[in-house]
Amino acid sequence: MSNADASHFSQLEKLRGFDFWDRSLRAARHVVAPMVDQSELAWRMLSRRHNAHLCYTPMLHSSVFIRDLSYRKESLATCEGDRPLIVQFCGNNASTLVEAGLKCQHMCDAIDINLGCPQSIAKRGHYGAFLQDEWQLLKEIVSECHAKWSIPVTAKIRIFPSITKTVEYALMLEEAGAQLLTVHGRTREQKGPLTGLASWAHIQAVRQAVKIPVFANGNIQYLDDVRECMKATGVEGVMIAEGSLHNPALFDGVNPFVWDIIEEYLELATQYPCNLTFVRGHVFKMCIHAFDQYNSWRMKLGECKSLEAVKSVVNDFMGVLKADEQRYRDNPELFDFGSLKYPYWMCQPYVRPDPNAKTEEPSDAKRQKILSDAQLKNGLPEALQRLSKKKLKKALQKPHKSMSNIETPGRGKFEMCVECKSNARGLKCERECCKVCCKRLAVELSSNCSAHNFYYNKSTVRRKLEKVERDDNSVVGAMASST
Structure with missing residues (x-):
């Protein structure tokens, strides 16, 4: 069979649209998002234990994925139970994304193009949500990936302020070959302290306009929010990101004790090793409300240099929280949880403060931290x-x-260089000079400065002085010939 015939055959066999969602993704409704440094294999396996139907890998850089073998192995670790799985890439070049996808299409069920990252690093790298105004480029990227890959191409997008433009954007991606869209109901500018609420109206409009499956993303804190979102928008599934980080059992509809879920995660992190930064980040997110009460333990976690050290710190800290839980059972009137729905030793959402809200005095937790x-x-x-x-x-x-x-x-108050009288002098410079002047004097005087420590030996000094002398002679000769 020729390459052309093989390509034609793969296109005929490739599942599309709702067939792809129903058969390859097993009609997934509960979806865990692609999160940088947070969607590693151990976390995905934990999420699947707690009723997640589909998981994405972390966002991978397509150009690095192509050239760096160790990056490919570390960033795309997977196992037999890690399906269905969608790999997500960022990039702004069609051929690069195609090549990256060809290297991993046998390991997953689809490949997603990140068109939703709003962070400054995405702006510098010119990818994510900062491509959403370049429709011709996106058409080329999606259509090339659709034509060359043996598995479907999907896309995760953010909305425009206008519902009409958002719908046109989604229709363009569908026409280019995208077989599923995940719509984050926030604009590119809604991030950090300006995050605000996601617009389900935009997501509903996209769902009604396109003929491919749609996942919704935004405003999900509890399982009831998942049901409400699906009812309001008509989407096929709901994706969670921060909701998963603060409560990995969100799709189970429960709010577990942090010590139970952390113990489960650390067992998986031992079984499926990953970067220690990921582990510390996950523990921090799950304990975020408890750390508001015990800031010193947050610092102890940050100092951990190994998985065993993390386990030791977590074990001691969980003992403190269990003691609090026992005291609460005996004397509940001693505890005030403020705006929290559950005690701080239970997994629950973290709600960002409203940037427009003005509070006259800090919360109890903030006041305690200021006092400490x-x-x-x-x-x-x-x-x-x-x-x-x-x-x-x-x-x-x-x-x-x-x-x-x-x-x-x-x-x-710093002192100026005694030579140039414009730069600050080195604090320990023997000549009381700045770095530039000290370097020049080291050559001229054949003398080293122990502070700046340029290590100019005699031969180096001689060569430099000879070059200066030759330059001076050439200048004098040029002046003589001109006269």
Whole structure:
């Protein structure tokens, strides 16, 4: 069979649209999103245990995936039970994305193009949501991937402020060859403190306009929100991101104790090793409300350098939370959880504060943290009390490190270089010069400075001086000939 015949055969066999969703994705309704450094194999397996029907890999960089074998192995670790699975790539070049997809299409059920990332790194790399205005480029990317891959191409997008333009955008991607769309109901500008609520009206309009399956993303904190979203928008499935990170059992409709779910995750992280940064990040997200009460344990977690260290810190911290839970059972009147729906030792959503809301005084948790920070600073030397919060944190994390530089916030009043009289001189420079002037003098004087330490030996100095002399002679000769 020729390559052309094989390509034609694969196109005939490739499932599309609702057939693809029903058969390859097993009619998935509960979907865990692609999250950078957060959707690794251990987390996906935990999510599948708790009623997630479909998982995405973390967002992978297509160009790095092509050229770096170790990146491919680490970022796309999978196992037999890790299906159905969709791999997500970011990129802005059709041929690069096609090549990346060809290297992994045998390991997954579909490949997703990230058109929704709103972060500054996506803006610098020119991918994600910062491609949503370049429709011709996106047509080329999606159509090429659809033509060359043996599995379907899908896309995750963000909305435009206009419902009409959002619908036109979705129809363009469908026409180009996308077999499923995930619509995040927020604009590119809705991120960080400006996140706000997602628009289900936009998602509903897309669902009614296209003839392919649609997943909704946004405003999901509990299982009831999943049901309400599907009813309001008519989508085939609902994708969760932060909701999963704070409560991996969200699709089960329960809010487990953090010690139960963390123990389960750490067992999987041992079975399916991953970067320690991922592990610490997951533990932090699941304990975010508990860390508001016990900030010192947050710092202890951040200092962990191995999985065993994480397990040890978590084990001790869970003992503290279990003691709180027992005291609550005996004397519930002693506890005030503020705006939390459940006690802080249970998995539950984290709600970002409204940037437009003005509160006259901080919450109890914030007040406690301010007081603890003040008490902490009062017990420190006067020099350290003047540090910013960032420098103080560094000083406390590395108590054995010399404080000679960190005790003085900034350079303060610095002296000028005695040569150029424009740059600040080096604090320990023997010539009281800046780096540039000290380097020049090291050549001219054949003398090294122990502070700047340029290590100019005699032969190097001689060659440089000879070059200076030749340049001077050539200038003098040119002047003589001109006269």
